[in-house]
Amino acid sequence: MISAEYLLNDVDVARFLVNGYHVVEPDLPAGLNERIADRLDALTANPGDAITETVPELWQVLEHPQVRGVLISLLGEDYSVNSHRHWHCKLPGSGFMQWHQDSTNDRGTQIDRLLGLYYPHTITADMGPTVIVPGTQFRNAPTDRMATYTNIRGQVPLAVAAGTVAFTHYDLWHGTASNSSSVKRHMIKFLFNRTSENSVPTWNHDPDALNRPRDWNARDKAEDAGNILSFGNPLGVSQSDHYKERTIRRACWDELIGQKSAS
Numbered sequence: 001m002i003s004a005e006y007l008l009n010d011v012d013v014a015r016f017l018v019n020g021y022h023v024v025e026p027d028l029p030a031g032l033n034e035r036i037a038d039r040l041d042a043l044t045a046n047p048g049d050a051i052t053e054t055v056p057e058l059w060q061v062l063e064h065p066q067v068r069g070v071l072i073s074l075l076g077e078d079y080s081v082n083s084h085r086h087w088h089c090k091l092p093g094s095g096f097m098q099w100h101q102d103s104t105n106d107r108g109t110q111i112d113r114l115l116g117l118y119y120p121h122t123i124t125a126d127m128g129p130t131v132i133v134p135g136t137q138f139r140n141a142p143t144d145r146m147a148t149y150t151n152i153r154g155q156v157p158l159a160v161a162a163g164t165v166a167f168t169h170y171d172l173w174h175g176t177a178s179n180s181s182s183v184k185r186h187m188i189k190f191l192f193n194r195t196s197e198n199s200v201p202t203w204n205h206d207p208d209a210l211n212r213p214r215d216w217n218a219r220d221k222a223e224d225a226g227n228i229l230s231f232g233n234p235l236g237v238s239q240s241d242h243y244k245e246r247t248i249r250r251a252c253w254d255e256l257i258g259q260k261s262a263s
């Protein structure tokens, strides 16, 4: 069990379903990020999945209650830490990475896995941050075509403070900027899986969360889960496009609260 203070609330979950990511800055023990960054700096070969054996301090990040709280909220109490994980070291002078999705994107309605991107040192814009595109997690584009896209309106470079963990939907479009700095940029990518379907919500849920009236005059300013799920439109797509996305989000929400949608 984890203290409820670490779990997400309805607004957090709705925002995750709309934007496809959630960022936390866990209150890690003093010196931990620096120790991890130093050990990564010193590595001469990439140990692949064995990065957690090479740098066992990484488990302290994974086990932190602020990290566990997000995972329990979105994947259930019995989520698992996948054995695949990877150290992404972007060397000084390395170029950008093309837009891609890690999954095959089936516009699925179950939140069954998440990526967790941990940055042990502060990432500045010139260090080749990961760049994500909020709201793309339910969108398909042929991989080869997606890779030719350049700047996308609304893209967010994860220029973040040391110790940040960014959780992303597995289908969120992402890439990197180039590293024009003189330092190695470190990121450890983790994968987490759902192991069972929800029968009840696993976050701080208010059963009335979706009962606030829809406010068509304040669509961009929505502060409650119902209006966020209905009106959130990070990519600024047209209404006929938006309604399909809204339908998927709502089906995700229904699955998360333990009620599969009829549609």
Ligand SMILES: O=C(O)CCC(=O)C(=O)O
Binding pocket: 088, 089, 090, 097, 102, 129, 130, 131, 174, 175, 176, 187, 189
């Ligand atoms: O290095 C990064 O920031 C992103 C890596 C990435 O996009 C990937 O491995 O799929």
